[in-house]
Amino acid sequence: MRKWIAVLAFLVLALNAFGHAGEVHKYMGTVTALHDDGSFLLKKTDGTTITIAVTSATAYRHADGAAATRAELAAGKRVVVTIAKDGRTATEIKLAAAKRN
């Protein structure tokens, strides 16, 4: 009897399920204009243009992982932008690795 109770208790607790993780979206493109509010215009590799918003939480990195700054963002720069779930706010902006002398 104890065995059956243990089996039943196990079944009650073991009915687990797994969900799925959210999707991360990225844009590759070239910065075409910077706006006063911090946002910028990005011409994507498919030729379309989108305005990307930034926040104080947006991280700036070089391709080699080194820290970058907002000041390095300029028209003509190539970037890879990781976008938040809202579809327009950058969580991370990756720039080309800094040139070494």
Next chain:
Amino acid sequence: MLVAVFGIAVLAIIISIVSMARRGFSAHEPPSALEATMARAMRHWATPAALRDAKNPVALTPRVLAEGRAHFADHCATCHGNDGKGDALGKTMYPRAPDMTLARTQALSDGELFSIIENGVRLTGMPGFGSGTSESAHGSWTLVHFIRHLPKLTPDELVEMQKLNPKSPEEWKELQEEEAFLAGEDVSSTHH
């Protein structure tokens, strides 16, 4: 006495079944207080008594911490996230992967953390990683050091860990494509 214990056990099971039938079986809802309490109790009982008060035998050095960080990024971050806050695959598990930066995890003894890594926890998504070898034990003790370090993790450490996270062939291709694009090459992108 035996009849009373049996009666209480049957009653508890009936209450659990009725409660689950009413709540449904979706993993989206957080576990009930009863389930969470039972899971923590089982985890506590699963820790061998000799380990409960054990101190980490591996001395903490920068190299050991780096080892633990790399090990965590490769084996643990998929579910726990690089920062240990559980905002990864573990957030959809039932029960949720815990936020290991908080006191509920940080207050566990070194031995309890080691036991969880080595032996896993039944009825959760936490597997037992131990193989019974001294190498496995060393790896788990270095992870205990890293788990203690999680609340003080720096942004640079997180970037370092991202490079070490397991990647699918598609993710590697995407990463190479990004690097080529940033280096000025023309790429036929799967990105937008």
